[in-house]
Amino acid sequence: MNEVSAPARVADPGEGISAEELRLAGRNHALPLEALRYDVTPAGLHYLLIHYDIPDLDPAGHRLVLDGRVERPLTLDLADLRDRPRVTHRVTMECAGNGRALLDPRPVSQPWLVEAVGTAEWTGTPLAPLLREAGLAADAVDVVFTGADHGVERGIEQDYRRALPLAAAVEDGPLLAYEMNGAPLLPQHGAPLRLVVPGWYGMASVKWLTRITVLNREFDGYQNAVAYRLRQRPDEAGVPVTRIEPRALVRPPGFPDFMSRGRVLRPGPCTVDGRAWSGHAPVVRVEVTTDGGATWSPAELEPAPAGPWAWRRWRYAWTARPGRYVLSARAVDASGRTQPVEQAWNRGGFANNLVQRVNVAVLPEPEPGD
Ligand SMILES: Nc1nc2c(c(=O)[nH]1)N[C@H]1C(S)=C(S)[C@@H](COP(=O)(O)O)O[C@H]1N2
Ligand SMILES: [Mo]
Numbered sequence: 269m270n271e272v273s274a275p276a277r278v279a280d281p282g283e284g285i286s287a288e289e290l291r292l293a294g295r296n297h298a299l300p301l302e303a304l305r306y307d308v309t310p311a312g313l314h315y316l317l318i319h320y321d322i323p324d325l326d327p328a329g330h331r332l333v334l335d336g337r338v339e340r341p342l343t344l345d346l347a348d349l350r351d352r353p354r355v356t357h358r359v360t361m362e363c364a365g366n367g368r369a370l371l372d373p374r375p376v377s378q379p380w381l382v383e384a385v386g387t388a389e390w391t392g393t394p395l396a397p398l399l400r401e402a403g404l405a406a407d408a409v410d411v412v413f414t415g416a417d418h419g420v421e422r423g424i425e426q427d428y429r430r431a432l433p434l435a436a437a438v439e440d441g442p443l444l445a446y447e448m449n450g451a452p453l454l455p456q457h458g459a460p461l462r463l464v465v466p467g468w469y470g471m472a473s474v475k476w477l478t479r480i481t482v483l484n485r486e487f488d489g490y491q492n493a494v495a496y497r498l499r500q501r502p503d504e505a506g507v508p509v510t511r512i513e514p515r516a517l518v519r520p521p522g523f524p525d526f527m528s529r530g531r532v533l534r535p536g537p538c539t540v541d542g543r544a545w546s547g548h549a550p551v552v553r554v555e556v557t558t559d560g561g562a563t564w565s566p567a568e569l570e571p572a573p574a575g576p577w578a579w580r581r582w583r584y585a586w587t588a589r590p591g592r593y594v595l596s597a598r599a600v601d602a603s604g605r606t607q608p609v610e611q612a613w614n615r616g617g618f619a620n621n622l623v624q625r626v627n628v629a630v631l632p633e634p635e636p637g638d
Contacts, residue, residue: 339403512547
């Protein structure tokens, strides 16, 4: 168990992104920020996070086992699941490590900037009725979800496995999804079956789902007890990472500079827009700054949010005058949570919802012949 206690590494001062981190970033791509234009993210533009390999699963032979502290263990194939009540939820999913690579010092892992997010329409059958049908034992505490993918993480060989506290598992939101955006799940998003836990950071939404096991104790597996905890020091137990902290993103205006991704805009009236979400409570306010945070003004929120678990569009009318600007937006939710303008650091780089900074240069049209 020595390797377990070996803490994840934090980069040395000035240490750049390594080839290992770059390889992870290539496998696990982000949302191109211009895709914030879509209410529902096209499947190929939704971010990805895959700890090990995408497993090779045959939908025809796929089985889901439900066992542990239940009266009637069940084994279901995909046809059985499709015969059950069918629901579609529009859900904004965000990786708990979003924002990690912007922290100083930088936790070494999948190096997300701010784009590890997407919104999809997930279709499947609700989890809670299935658990009830199997007959939950009175002493049930945690529900463990096992994926078919297998790997090694900091020396510990494991199937990807995550538990939800029983109270969260029997809420209305969680579903066993077999479709994304009206089509069968893609291999990279968990085909043929995944869990989707609305409002929770992505690690809870176990892909390639093969087994659901009800425990009469707290699950002590790697992804709950070692990874996905907020810690300042490697030797503390830390606090579990759970629901998504509020965040607003700006859809980058104008057009980009290839290398820096800085934005170029023409002078004149301009609508700055983007999306905002929170897994704790509905977003009730978005504020925008065009002066790097010196002053904040309210943005207009789209009137009807698309359900309780999807991001909300916001808009802000701006008159762009020649010059250089830093644009940011911050979300406030009904629980009063908001986004910090100074980083709140933890060793894993989790739940970092520091406000995004978008560099904008407002430049006049080039003269002909320039
Ligand atoms: N089986 C399994 N499920 C998984 C993962 C994984 O590596 N294996 N990654 C998790 C993490 S950390 C995230 S953020 C989401 C990402 O889901 P997506 O790739 O469909 O966007 O899946 C979660 N479910
Ligand atoms: Mo994640």
